[in-house]
Amino acid sequence: MTELTFDCQSCGACCANFRVDFDESELESNGGKTPDSMGEPIGHGLYRMRGTDHHNPRCSALQGQLGVKVHCAIYEFRPTPCQSFSINSDGCLKARQRKGLGQLSL
Numbered sequence: 401m402t403e404l405t406f407d408c409q410s411c412g413a414c415c416a417n418f419r420v421d422f423d424e425s426e427l428e429s430n431g432g433k434t435p436d437s438m439g440e441p442i443g444h445g446l447y448r449m450r451g452t453d454h455h456n457p458r459c460s461a462l463q464g465q466l467g468v469k470v471h472c473a474i475y476e477f478r479p480t481p482c483q484s485f486s487i488n489s490d491g492c493l494k495a496r497q498r499k500g501l502g503q504l505s506l
């Protein structure tokens with residue numbers, strides 16, 4: 401069976417598809433790592449990555465051109481939903497498909 405691999409640095413689809421919500425405890429001001437300026441309060445102790453609430457979501461930390469060359473400006477400080485998002489997961493495949501990046505790079 402052929403192993404399918406994606407290169408996240410030439411993708412970025414997941415960072416421009418979903419709302420990214422995280423607990424307030426992840427904010428720098430609360431002892432976490434994620435810069436306060438990147439989160440917008442949405443209530444119930446949750447914050448949303450800036451830009452992911454838009455009609456066409458795109459996290460404001462995502463730099464570069466989708467599907468060409470991208471990187472996360474706060475990679476080491478990104479919240480847990482980003483850390484736990486798995487490449488080749490259903491969400492990954494869905495995000496790529498929605499952005500017309502369904503082609504698998506081998």
Ligand code: SF4
Nearest residue numbers: 406408411412414492
């Ligand atoms: S959609 Fe998948 S391949 Fe693309 S950046 Fe996210 S995890 Fe990586």
Ligand code: SF4
Nearest residue numbers: 415459461462472482
């Ligand atoms: S913080 Fe980084 S990894 Fe998370 S959605 Fe934004 S650009 Fe993507």
